[in-house]
Amino acid sequence: MLIQRGYLAPPIELIAILEELFPHSFYVDGKVPISHFPEALVARRTEARSSVDIHGHLNVKGNRLFTYQSTLNSYRHANWDPMRIPDSDVPLTSYLGAIRISQTAQLVDEETGETRFTDTNLVKRVRAQGMDDTTLLSISSKIQRQRQARVRLSEAVQLCLPEIYPTITLAQPTKTTNKCSSTKGEDADLSGGELLKLLRWDVFSDVCGEPPRSGMNYIWIMARRMMVFTQIANDLRREHHPIHVRAYETEEGFQTNKRIGLATLALMEEDEDCLRTMAKAFEDHRFGFKQNTSYWNATEPRSLEVGPDGILFVPRHA
Numbered sequence: 001m002l003i004q005r006g007y008l009a010p011p012i013e014l015i016a017i018l019e020e021l022f023p024h025s026f027y028v029d030g031k032v033p034i035s036h037f038p039e040a041l042v043a044r045r046t047e048a049r050s051s052v053d054i055h056g057h058l059n060v061k062g063n064r065l066f067t068y069q070s071t072l073n074s075y076r077h078a079n080w081d082p083m084r085i086p087d088s089d090v091p092l093t094s095y096l097g098a099i100r101i102s103q104t105a106q107l108v109d110e111e112t113g114e115t116r117f118t119d120t121n122l123v124k125r126v127r128a129q130g131m132d133d134t135t136l137l138s139i140s141s142k143i144q145r146q147r148q149a150r151v152r153l154s155e156a157v158q159l160c161l162p163e164i165y166p167t168i169t170l171a172q173p174t175k176t177t178n179k180c181s182s183t184k185g186e187d188a189d190l191s192g193g194e195l196l197k198l199l200r201w202d203v204f205s206d207v208c209g210e211p212p213r214s215g216m217n218y219i220w221i222m223a224r225r226m227m228v229f230t231q232i233a234n235d236l237r238r239e240h241h242p243i244h245v246r247a248y249e250t251e252e253g254f255q256t257n258k259r260i261g262l263a264t265l266a267l268m269e270e271d272e273d274c275l276r277t278m279a280k281a282f283e284d285h286r287f288g289f290k291q292n293t294s295y296w297n298a299t300e301p302r303s304l305e306v307g308p309d310g311i312l313f314v315p316r317h318a
Contacts, residue, residue, distance in 0.1 A: 001037045001267060007279035012286060014221065014293060021213060037267040071206035072214045082195055087121040092129060094202045097122060099195075101136055102143035215295050224285060229259050231281040236262075236274065243274050 002008035010016070023030035069077075069089050078084035082096055090097045105118045116133040117123045126136065206214045236244035247254050247261035254261025266274050 001033075002275060002279045002282065004034055005270075005275065007275050008282055012282060014224075018221075070214045071202050075203070080196075082199060090122055091202075092122075092126055095199050096202055097126075098139050098143050099198065101126070102140040104140075106137075106140075212294055217293060217295055221293060228281050228285050229262075231284065232278050233259070233262060235277050235281065239273070239277070241271075241274060241277070243269060243271055 003010050003012075019026060019032065023032075027033060071091065071094065074085050074089050075082070085096070087100060090100055100120075100122050101117070104120055104123060106115050107118060108115050115137060117136055123136070127133075206212065208215050233244065233248070237248070243265045244262065247265055248258050251261060251265075254264075266278060
């Protein structure tokens with residue numbers, strides 16, 4: 001609201017990064033509101049939950065606000081078996097997502113000869129982001145070329161192995177002209193080690209990519225945000241501002257959630273003095289994303305390179 005109303009000049013880098021990474025955790029349908037700000041705030045309130053260990057604290061299923069499942073968390077909950085991760089939890093911009101798409105059954109229109117993918121959860125989500133089937137087919141073709149390169153490499157290696165060693169096979173997508181049928185590709189055709197090698201970029205990117213979702217210091221981020229709210233509350237209290245008095249003293253409904261009450265009243269009343277005070281607090285705590293936000297001094301760009309054997313790998317930068 002402060003940016004929408006012109007009280008605060010964009011960008012506030014940390015907030016912009018968080019909005020980009022977790023839009024659905026902040027806003028209804030993942031869209032930044034341009035009006036009805038109090039309703040947008042109330043719609044994303046969290047509910048209390050309990051947990052018994054660090055993994056319980058990181059379990060997003062008990063949290064109505066922060067629902068993003070990181071790659072590491074998804075793999076841990078699946079016991080490090082990528083086959084067990086449902087399509088609904090697969091990130092759209094992940095190698096696992098590309099593999100799943102490449103293994104999705106394709107339907108061929110008998111009249112036009114056009115090929116399209118069956119309507120799986122993942123395909124629907126990708127289409128909702130504006131990607132058409134032509135682009136999906138291109139992604140599938142690239143993944144298949146990677147698989148073929150790995151097949152050639154594995155075949156060359158297996159020629160040197162005794163016959164007792166199992167043969168590694170790679171899945172191929174199913175094509176059908178039956179418009180009513182839909183089959184899902186099987187990750188099981190990839191051995192565990194082979195599949196994890198293909199997915200190593202997803203894990204790498206999650207830990208120290210740009211930005212590193214599992215490498216971000218969320219405790220520090222939360223502490224900085226609390227400092228902003230503390231400054232806002234202190235400044236308004238010194239001014240004896242009516243909104244602070246209502247949120248912290250007179251309104252009984254806000255006594256257990258005073259910060260929420262202060263934010264809600266500020267959004268509802270749109271008091272100019274209050275909004276300017278809030279904007280000043282955000283300005284005083286304006287800082288870059290990499291300033292203590294990540295555990296690492298540097299992050300890797302989100303890019304891959306192709307080695308001489310045709311297999312994707314994570315480049316090492318000097």
